Amino acid sequence: MQAKAKNNTTREVADFLKGLERAAVTTHTGADGDAIGSAVALVYLVRSLGAEAVFCHSEPVPNYLRWLLPNEPLTECPPDHDLLVVDTSRSDRVGVPHEDVHPVRLNLDHHEDNPLYGEFNLVDAKAAASAQIVAALYAELKVALDKQAAQAIYTGVSTDTGGFRFRNVSPEAHELVADLLRAGVVPAEVNDRINRTGTVQQLNIVGASMANADRYGEAIVSTVDKNDYQRTGATEIDSKESIDRLRNVAGVEVVAHLREIEGGTKASLRSESVDVGEIARGFGGGGHRLAAGYTTHQKTPQEAKEELLQVLKGLVNLGDLDNTGSAG
Ligand code: AMP
Numbered sequence: 390m391q392a393k394a395k396n397n398t399t400r401e402v403a404d405f406l407k408g409l410e411r412a413a414v415t416t417h418t419g420a421d422g423d424a425i426g427s428a429v430a431l432v433y434l435v436r437s438l439g440a441e442a443v444f445c446h447s448e449p450v451p452n453y454l455r456w457l458l459p460n461e462p463l464t465e466c467p468p469d470h471d472l473l474v475v476d477t478s479r480s481d482r483v484g485v486p487h488e489d490v491h492p493v494r495l496n497l498d499h500h501e502d503n504p505l506y507g508e509f510n511l512v513d514a515k516a517a518a519s520a521q522i523v524a525a526l527y528a529e530l531k532v533a534l535d536k537q538a539a540q541a542i543y544t545g546v547s548t549d550t551g552g553f554r555f556r557n558v559s560p561e562a563h564e565l566v567a568d569l570l571r572a573g574v575v576p577a578e579v580n581d582r583i584n585r586t587g588t589v590q591q592l593n594i595v596g597a598s599m600a601n602a603d604r605y606g607e608a609i610v611s612t613v614d615k616n617d618y619q620r621t622g623a624t625e626i627d628s629k630e631s632i633d634r635l636r637n638v639a640g641v642e643v644v645a646h647l648r649e650i651e652g653g654t655k656a657s658l659r660s661e662s663v664d665v666g667e668i669a670r671g672f673g674g675g676g677h678r679l680a681a682g683y684t685t686h687q688k689t690p691q692e693a694k695e696e697l698l699q700v701l702k703g704l705v706n707l708g709d710l711d712n713t714g715s716a717g
Pocket residue numbers: 417419478479482656657658673674675676677680681682683684
């Protein structure tokens with residue numbers, strides 16, 4: 390029988406990092422601000438310890454995060470490097486080919502459903518962001534934060550907390566931010582680089598998402614499909630930020646954004662009270678209790694919406710839909 394995977398202490402992982410010679414750091418597919426921020430900060434930390442470290446990812450890094458990168462991303466983990474993975478809840482979402490080739494030596498994350506798939510695991514679901522866990526390693530190893538590393542960590546914490554507004558915000562997160570500002574971070578500068586990089590196509594696809602939003606009692610569901618992309622010249626990724634705008638409606642407990650991708654639909658779920666991570670896992674996805682996602686194959690956004698509403702029916706009040714049974 391295989392031994393139960395173990396969560397390591399910050400000290401154990403700090404000692405492991407000290408023993409590295411060459412490391413490649415990657416993060417989850419569909420990388421977000423915390424994914425890139427925590428990965429970049431870990432690259433700088435390993436370099437500060439005197440080892441070689443590179444960032445690798447097989448997908449292009451979104452434009453609004455590219456300024457953080459320590460190197461042009463390698464699309465694979467080099468054969469003689471140890472693979473370190475951050476912010477990735479499951480091993481099938483790791484951003485470079487790894488199974489059978491590169492064992493995951495470190496799995497550093499803050500998703501509570503992380504099954505501890507690494508040789509070393511540092512998983513803390515109380516951390517607001519994976520970047521906060523990387524910051525704890527800087528402190529443990531007494532490595533001073535320079536401006537570059539501090540900006541990467543700030544990006545992770547500020548994006549994963551929705552700009553310090555979500556329920557994962559803690560005194561520890563704010564104390565860390567104070568340290569990051571002392572290390573040279575200027576929040577307005579970071580904000581300019583990560584939020585003020587939009588295009589009119591993005592604006593138009595987010596507008597389409599808002600126009601397509603339907604309310605069912607305590608739920609809001611919005612869809613965008615290929616026709617919307619064609620009309621606006623935008624892509625699926627451009628529509629991602631729509632999810633946060635959907636949350637602004639009073640009296641709503643669950644919001645969903647369903648966007649068409651090649652061969653199916655991608656879903657983002659957010660809530661203030663309902664365990665949407667559980668819902669996402671029911672569809673083969675995952676995430677946090679109040680922020681989660683999944684992909685359904687061979688389903689249009691409209692079909693995915695019908696399917697999702699059937700599940701939501703038992704969890705929140707869907708108003709009239711509770712009686713009619715159809716999303717219409
Ligand atoms: P998103 O809605 O894409 O911003 O994702 C919200 C959260 O759900 C993040 O923590 C993701 O890591 C997680 N998540 C999104 N899609 C998936 C998926 N297909 N499988 C597992 N976790 C996911």
